[in-house]
Amino acid sequence: MKWLLNILKLRVTSYLGQAGSLFKARRLEISVSGVIIAGMVFGSYFLFLTGAQFLHNQGEVGSLFLDRMFYVGWSLIFSLLILSNIITALTTLYRSKEVSFLLTMPVSYSDIFHIKFLENMAYSSWALLILGFPLTLAYSSIKSLSIGQMAIMLTLGLPPFLMIATGIGLGFLLIAIWLSQWIRLRTIFLTSVVVSIAVFWFYFKTGRTDLPILGDVANFRAVDRYLLNLAQPPFPLMPSYWFSELVHSLSEMKTGRLLFYWLLLATTANVVWIGIGALGRKLYFSTFQIMEWNSVNRKENGISSLGSLVNHLRWMPPPGRGIVIKDILQFVRTPQQWVQLLFFGFLIGLYLLNLTRIDVQVNSMIPFWRNMIYVFNFGFSGYILAALTVRFVFPLISMEGQAIWIIRTSPFSISRLFREKFWMSFVIFFPLAEIVALVSNYFLKQGVAVSVISTVFLLAMSISLISLSLGLGSVYAQFQETNPMKISSGAGGIITIVISLFFVAVMVASMVGVIYMREMPTMQNAMLGMLTGILLLNGLVIYFPLKWGHRALLRMEI
Amino acid sequence: MIRLENIKKSFGQLKAVDDISLHIKKGELFSFLGPNGAGKTTTIKMMVGLMCPDEGKIIIDGKDISSDPISSKQIIGYVPDNAFLYGKLTGMEYFQVIGNFFRMSVSEIEERVSHYQEVLGFGDWLHDRIEGYSQGMRQRITFATAFMHEPQILIIDEPMVGLDPRSARTIKRMLKEKSESGTTIFLSTHNLSVAEELSTRIGIIQKGKLLAVGTMDALRKKVTSGKNLEDMFLELVGDDD
Numbered sequence: 115m116k117w118l119l120n121i122l123k124l125r126v127t128s129y130l131g132q133a134g135s136l137f138k139a140r141r142l143e144i145s146v147s148g149v150i151i152a153g154m155v156f157g158s159y160f161l162f163l164t165g166a167q168f169l170h171n172q173g174e175v176g177s178l179f180l181d182r183m184f185y186v187g188w189s190l191i192f193s194l195l196i197l198s199n200i201i202t203a204l205t206t207l208y209r210s211k212e213v214s215f216l217l218t219m220p221v222s223y224s225d226i227f228h229i230k231f232l233e234n235m236a237y238s239s240w241a242l243l244i245l246g247f248p249l250t251l252a253y254s255s256i257k258s259l260s261i262g263q264m265a266i267m268l269t270l271g272l273p274p275f276l277m278i279a280t281g282i283g284l285g286f287l288l289i290a291i292w293l294s295q296w297i298r299l300r301t302i303f304l305t306s307v308v309v310s311i312a313v314f315w316f317y318f319k320t321g322r323t324d325l326p327i328l329g330d331v332a333n334f335r336a337v338d339r340y341l342l343n344l345a346q347p348p349f350p351l352m353p354s355y356w357f358s359e360l361v362h363s364l365s366e367m368k369t370g371r372l373l374f375y376w377l378l379l380a381t382t383a384n385v386v387w388i389g390i391g392a393l394g395r396k397l398y399f400s401t402f403q404i405m406e407w408n409s410v411n412r413k414e415n416g417i418s419s420l421g422s423l424v425n426h427l428r429w430m431p432p433p434g435r436g437i438v439i440k441d442i443l444q445f446v447r448t449p450q451q452w453v454q455l456l457f458f459g460f461l462i463g464l465y466l467l468n469l470t471r472i473d474v475q476v477n478s479m480i481p482f483w484r485n486m487i488y489v490f491n492f493g494f495s496g497y498i499l500a501a502l503t504v505r506f507v508f509p510l511i512s513m514e515g516q517a518i519w520i521i522r523t524s525p526f527s528i529s530r531l532f533r534e535k536f537w538m539s540f541v542i543f544f545p546l547a548e549i550v551a552l553v554s555n556y557f558l559k560q561g562v563a564v565s566v567i568s569t570v571f572l573l574a575m576s577i578s579l580i581s582l583s584l585g586l587g588s589v590y591a592q593f594q595e596t597n598p599m600k601i602s603s604g605a606g607g608i609i610t611i612v613i614s615l616f617f618v619a620v621m622v623a624s625m626v627g628v629i630y631m632r633e634m635p636t637m638q639n640a641m642l643g644m645l646t647g648i649l650l651l652n653g654l655v656i657y658f659p660l661k662w663g664h665r666a667l668l669r670m671e672i
Numbered sequence: 673m674i675r676l677e678n679i680k681k682s683f684g685q686l687k688a689v690d691d692i693s694l695h696i697k698k699g700e701l702f703s704f705l706g707p708n709g710a711g712k713t714t715t716i717k718m719m720v721g722l723m724c725p726d727e728g729k730i731i732i733d734g735k736d737i738s739s740d741p742i743s744s745k746q747i748i749g750y751v752p753d754n755a756f757l758y759g760k761l762t763g764m765e766y767f768q769v770i771g772n773f774f775r776m777s778v779s780e781i782e783e784r785v786s787h788y789q790e791v792l793g794f795g796d797w798l799h800d801r802i803e804g805y806s807q808g809m810r811q812r813i814t815f816a817t818a819f820m821h822e823p824q825i826l827i828i829d830e831p832m833v834g835l836d837p838r839s840a841r842t843i844k845r846m847l848k849e850k851s852e853s854g855t856t857i858f859l860s861t862h863n864l865s866v867a868e869e870l871s872t873r874i875g876i877i878q879k880g881k882l883l884a885v886g887t888m889d890a891l892r893k894k895v896t897s898g899k900n901l902e903d904m905f906l907e908l909v910g911d912d913d
Contacts, residue, residue: 672722
């Protein structure tokens with residue numbers, strides 16, 4: 115334990131030193147990122163606060179909704195934390211050069227595992243907490259919690275909550291890697307995602323019908339049943355529920371309940387810490403060896419798998435084929451990449467699954483609500499696209515890594531490299547966003563005209579968002595970093611996601627304008643003006659980032 | 673074939689390359705010698721397009737690499753001193769990708785791979801991922817991909833790093849053969865015996881300046897002490913460095 119504390123102290127000192135020197139070297143960039151992050155936190159806080167106040171003012175039903183939304187918000191954060199821990203741990207526990215060094219030191223594997231556990235918890239949690247803090251602060255302020263109470267709740271509740279999520283994620287990963295001696299890791303992850311979707315499907319299929327009333331509020335029995343369901347948490351055994359109960363208990367000053375839920379969190383975290391420690395002691399070193407063995411002895415049936423890929427892409431002229439083959443192979447062989455894409459797919463699948471359960475009687479709705487549903491759905495598709503492009507397109511140039519010299523000494527231009535990466539991203543992400551939009555339009559019973567408009571807008575957004583991520587990904591390239599998640603969550607990634615989200619918001623607002631103006635004969639000129647503005651905006655978002663990225667890569671000296 | 677005209681490159685206050693001019697003819701095997709930090713790698717990086725000179729021109733086969741980089745790169749094969757390759761690809765896939773970058777057909781690539789497999793002794797490991805290769809394996813792969821498109825110019829930074837004696841001997845023999853068949857080779861090395869054994873001409877650089885250029889015989893006339901390259905080198909660059 116003393117050793118553990120020493121290395122933690124060393125780690126904190128080293129991070130502080132690194133942060134200090136990094137701040138000196140990149141003062142402007144870090145300051146801008148800091149302002150943007152602070153803006154995001156405050157912006158989200160005010161957004162959540164406005165929404166919460168609106169619901170709170172609706173009386174008892176609004177309060178029920180508000181409680182449910184807070185609980186669902188933390189459930190989502192808890193699920194994302196587990197996923198984030200799994201993905202981050204692949205690097206922290208197995209790929210980090212420090213692990214190889216530590217394994218040569220006279221310390222136990224268990225100690226190394228524990229230090230990596232804490233490191234992983236910190237790495238994978240901070241970004242999600244940017245979402246969690248404003249949500250909690252807004253909810254707490256509606257519940258009239260004082261600053262002191264909020265501080266107590268976060269200080270006492272958050273560490274065990276994070277520890278449980280990390281423990282579950284790492285436990286899953288240890289077992290998955292141990293099983294990979296017999297079953298390919300890819301198959302294990304894929305099976306887990308399929309099983310999870312099946313479990314959720316079963317839950318939705320057999321569970322309570324939550325939303326039977328949209329457009330049919332005259333059915334009082336349904337309303338009664340709905341309100342009854344709303345007051346019941348769907349997963350009371352989840353730590354996210356216990357965490358949200360801390361706020362309720364504090365706001366109602368129920369000390370016994372507060373203590374009960376905190377002890378529930380703390381003792382579970384303790385059990386997880388002990389349990390994962392035992393699992394780590396048993397499996398960490400052997401799974402480390404399995405991962406090392408996999409990377410050294412990984413036969414890829416080279417000729418057959420490559421041969422079929424080359425054959426399928428034979429129509430592509432060089433050097434495009436080479437670039438695409440390389441990027442596809444690297445993607446499918448980097449677990450951090452495809453695991454996260456799988457989980458994105460899982461979340462999108464859940465969203466669509468959820469939509470199939472809404473028995474919306476769209477025709478009986480007033481146009482305002484019909485358009486609102488449509489706008490929210492379109493906005494969701496846009497935000498998915500933004501998240502996907504920042505997560506997967508932004509690191510594309512950085513992922514060339516220290517092998518960037520190969521590209522730079524090969525006989526093709528930087529523009530060609532950009533073109534190939536752009537089209538490769540486009541053919542993957544545009545259909546994905548389009549499927550989400552079209553499938554959800556179908557379940558929400560939207561008309562053909564609306565589907566056509568959303569397709570055109572999504573097309574424009576796809577081109578612009580991919581260009582934005584590709585260009586800024588080149589401006590903020592990190593060739594030394596091998597973890598794509600760290601690349602996309604760095605300063606450049608944060609700037610890109612903020613611009614992307616802002617761009618999506620402007621596009622959604624513009625589209626609402628176009629839909630309204632379309633039906634008003636007196637507004638035709640204004641609509642044309644707005645369409646021209648949209649075209650211009652997209653042109654700027656495409657042109658400038660690509661130009662800056664091109665220039666940055668051309669000027670870069672290796 | 674290669675012409676360096678008054679090239680200069682600085683990093684802040686440090687003059688890494690200071691007004692170097694050189695002309696290397698077709699079929700020459702030119703060795704570039706110098707102590708650590710002399711400016712060898714910077715010069716090479718400018719020749720292959722990884723860096724731009726602050727001043728001066730680099731002409732490759734009559735074309736300025738700054739204004740026409742693509743056609744210059746098409747005729748160059750480059751072996752860096754510490755080659756980072758695409759670790760997630762297998763050796764075989766790496767050949768296919770690089771061959772495609774140089775616009776080679778699939779059958780051409782397969783034919784060349786099979787040739788170099790024999791010459792450089794690639795085993796079954798060619799179907800393993802590169803991230804599991806030793807430094808020597810990586811170096812052999814890098815050489816094979818640099819040779820694969822049969823470039824007119826080979827630019828090699830520290831050729832023998834990580835190679836076992838047998839592979840080193842094979843590489844030396846191949847460089848000799850390529851030079852005799854008309855390929856121009858620019859070689860930077862610390863290994864004086866390699867330079868002495870292979871080179872038609874030698875250039876010695878220190879603190880970014882070219883101290884001497886010439887054949888072994890011409891260099892011998894410039895120095896007072898010793899007859900071998902090591903003595904000449906130490907006299908020119910100074911023992912204390």
